[in-house]
Amino acid sequence: MHFTKMEALGNDFVVVDALRQRPHLPAEAVRALADRRRGIGFDQLLLAEPPAHLGADVRYRIFNADGSEVEHCGNGVRCLARFLHDSGLAPGPRLRIETEGRITETRLEDDGQVAVDMGAPALEPGRIPLRAAERAAAYRLATSRGEQEIAAVSMGNPHAVLRVDAVDTAPVAQLGPEIERHPRFPNGVNVGFMERVERGRIRLRVFERGVGETPACGTGACAAVVAGRLAGRLDATVAVELTGGTLVVHWPGEGRAVWMTGPARTVFRGEVELPGPAGR
Numbered sequence: 001m002h003f004t005k006m007e008a009l010g011n012d013f014v015v016v017d018a019l020r021q022r023p024h025l026p027a028e029a030v031r032a033l034a035d036r037r038r039g040i041g042f043d044q045l046l047l048a049e050p051p052a053h054l055g056a057d058v059r060y061r062i063f064n065a066d067g068s069e070v071e072h073c074g075n076g077v078r079c080l081a082r083f084l085h086d087s088g089l090a091p092g093p094r095l096r097i098e099t100e101g102r103i104t105e106t107r108l109e110d111d112g113q114v115a116v117d118m119g120a121p122a123l124e125p126g127r128i129p130l131r132a133a134e135r136a137a138a139y140r141l142a143t144s145r146g147e148q149e150i151a152a153v154s155m156g157n158p159h160a161v162l163r164v165d166a167v168d169t170a171p172v173a174q175l176g177p178e179i180e181r182h183p184r185f186p187n188g189v190n191v192g193f194m195e196r197v198e199r200g201r202i203r204l205r206v207f208e209r210g211v212g213e214t215p216a217c218g219t220g221a222c223a224a225v226v227a228g229r230l231a232g233r234l235d236a237t238v239a240v241e242l243t244g245g246t247l248v249v250h251w252p253g254e255g256r257a258v259w260m261t262g263p264a265r266t267v268f269r270g271e272v273e274l275p276g277p278a279g280r
């Protein structure tokens with residue numbers, strides 16, 4: 001299978017062109033390829049397929065390193081736009097990319113950055129999904145470290161956002177996996193730890209569902225800005241400083257789309273033998 005290894009702020013991807021090849025990629029093959037010693041290594045595998053929706057340039061599917069298929073990936077969609085452009089599959093600077101049930105518009109900027117319209121966030125518990133009687137600005141979750149207050153946001157995929165005083169000492173490794181699989185989130189959840197620095201700047205670490213802590217998470221950055229804006233603590237444009245670098249997120253407010261801008265880069269291209277039925 002031919003593939004392209006890409007990264008955005010250290011969040012890394014294997015992009016597979018399934019327009020010109022037809023790889024068979026069951027969950028165990030994705031897990032084997034994700035292995036950083038025995039495979040290629042990545043946070044997500046992105047599969048570019050022919051679009052099902054009229055007016056879309058391409059459809060793409062997203063698989064976490066644990067083999068689970070998910071709904072959206074903010075850094076991934078920027079890498080996919082860069083891949084489609086650089087490989088000549090969609091040469092224009094503006095693309096319409098189809099993911100599960102939504103069209104995402106991307107724009108390649110003159111300075112090499114990629115901007116993406118991430119759509120409007122969903123905040124109703126049923127759409128996240130979160131088990132809660134009604135929508136609230138904050139929910140209380142029982143954890144082994146006591147009750148935690150979280151905001152819950154769907155950017156197409158589910159996010160819990162916790163406010164912390166200092167992101168460097170936040171209990172990401174302890175609370176991340178616990179909240180990721182908390183019974184209140186029936187589909188699991190990505191967990192963001194957000195430190196507000198000023199109205200236009202936050203620091204963020206994200207424990208990604210199906211992966212673990214990553215250097216950057218695009219949908220996580222958007223969810224954190226939405227949560228901070230709804231709490232009245234952030235301006236419409238925010239620099240989100242993640243471990244791997246900075247994303248700029250712009251959200252005018254409820255009912256409006258979130259825009260995110262940041263880098264997306266090809267690291268190398270390669271060919272890999274797909275793991276056989278016995279995983280060899």
Ligand SMILES: N[C@@H](CCC[C@H](N)C(=O)O)C(=O)O
Pocket residue numbers: 011043044064070071072073074075076157158190208209210211216217218219220
């Ligand atoms: N890296 C991502 C998010 C990928 C999906 C996530 N782990 C999930 O399970 O929803 C991003 O940049 O948004």
